[in-house]
Amino acid sequence: MSAPMDQIEEGRVRLRVHGADADREEDSVPALVFAAKLATLVRAINAADKAVNGKVSHEIKIEKLSSSAPTALLAEEFIPQKMKIGYASGIGAFADCVGAILEGRADQARQYGSCVEHVYRLTTGARKKFEYAEVWVHNQIFRVDQFLSERSEAIFRPELYKAEVQADLTFFSGVAFGSFDGTVQVADMRGSLPAIKLVLSAGGKQLDCICKDFHVEKIRMALNRRVRVSGKAFYDGRSGLPRRIEVFDIEGTSPDVDFTKWKGSFEQFDVPGWEGDGE
Amino acid sequence: MIHSNHLYWDTCIFISYLTDSMPHMTSEIDTYIRDAKKGKVSIYYSTVVLAEIRQEKFKSPNSSDISQFFSDLGSAFIAVDPLPTIMAPAIIQLTQLRPRPLNAKNASAFTFHVRRYSRFGL
Numbered sequence: 001m002s003a004p005m006d007q008i009e010e011g012r013v014r015l016r017v018h019g020a021d022a023d024r025e026e027d028s029v030p031a032l033v034f035a036a037k038l039a040t041l042v043r044a045i046n047a048a049d050k051a052v053n054g055k056v057s058h059e060i061k062i063e064k065l066s067s068s069a070p071t072a073l074l075a076e077e078f079i080p081q082k083m084k085i086g087y088a089s090g091i092g093a094f095a096d097c098v099g100a101i102l103e104g105r106a107d108q109a110r111q112y113g114s115c116v117e118h119v120y121r122l123t124t125g126a127r128k129k130f131e132y133a134e135v136w137v138h139n140q141i142f143r144v145d146q147f148l149s150e151r152s153e154a155i156f157r158p159e160l161y162k163a164e165v166q167a168d169l170t171f172f173s174g175v176a177f178g179s180f181d182g183t184v185q186v187a188d189m190r191g192s193l194p195a196i197k198l199v200l201s202a203g204g205k206q207l208d209c210i211c212k213d214f215h216v217e218k219i220r221m222a223l224n225r226r227v228r229v230s231g232k233a234f235y236d237g238r239s240g241l242p243r244r245i246e247v248f249d250i251e252g253t254s255p256d257v258d259f260t261k262w263k264g265s266f267e268q269f270d271v272p273g274w275e276g277d278g279e
Numbered sequence: 280m281i282h283s284n285h286l287y288w289d290t291c292i293f294i295s296y297l298t299d300s301m302p303h304m305t306s307e308i309d310t311y312i313r314d315a316k317k318g319k320v321s322i323y324y325s326t327v328v329l330a331e332i333r334q335e336k337f338k339s340p341n342s343s344d345i346s347q348f349f350s351d352l353g354s355a356f357i358a359v360d361p362l363p364t365i366m367a368p369a370i371i372q373l374t375q376l377r378p379r380p381l382n383a384k385n386a387s388a389f390t391f392h393v394r395r396y397s398r399f400g401l
Binding site for chain 1: 290291294296297298299300305309312313316321323326331332333336337338339348350351352353354355356357358359360362363364365367
């Protein structure tokens, strides 16, 4: 059973890569892919470190490696330098950069220099050479996948996205909390961020969802059932529906409800006016 | 009777049914509810409806019943959140509408929202 999200010490980052073959019991990841992703992660952290400190001020060292699900725990070590005190964590800056990328805060993400580009490169090969990777930083966890690829590329190469977005400016771009009624289909239970597909009751379109802090059993219970999913919805401005939902609640519905029993169950009332709301 | 597989119900429809204030309509509403249960129609409502149903008017003294009521509402019908993409341009449409009675005024905004959903496949 997948445990709720781990927390690791500050100044450390953990990378875990999941193999492309979801049917295999254990993750099988080519060594070259894992090594490339590890190197790219270090480059991204160094870029963020340089952006916030003026120069690379930490050395990233391997603290632990494990192979059951290819995982590396890295720690940053301050490089003593003369004439300067009060350095910011490069790993922390990397996490801030990824958070800004995911929420579409382009200007903030660009403050971390070439970190955005390295984050994009971290995602290349997702769903092909590997399914997805997880990066833990302190109490946050990021999914390195197609979604992060799109979000980072939109900042890294905005010219590719501008024309498409400008074709319809009415779509919202940003983050909003919301809930969606649909049927849970297809679940990838691997790792700390299980993924589900939600087929919307309204319209039948499919939404990509990831589940944070969820036990696998709760997701299994929801499979092929009509549910209401609540979470943080990421809109990319290219559609009226969110590109991804970070799920924080899944509420089941009952298929055999007889709503007619509630007929006449209220005394007379009118729709309350909203005019004085907030006064 | 309107023949459509997709229906949007505003708060006023729920109120008329829950308070049984329009007896000439209730049998028709009953039919729709039964059809929805059989999967013949889909009935949508805005989550704003949840805020407009006045719980203090609930007749049952048992407080757990109101929880069951809202649970059944969520199961029998399909709630739609007013998403940012729908809410942002809604004011443009609303300013073009002529003044209407209270219930219809509330209905107009969210009927419009659902029309906007047609762009997403509703």
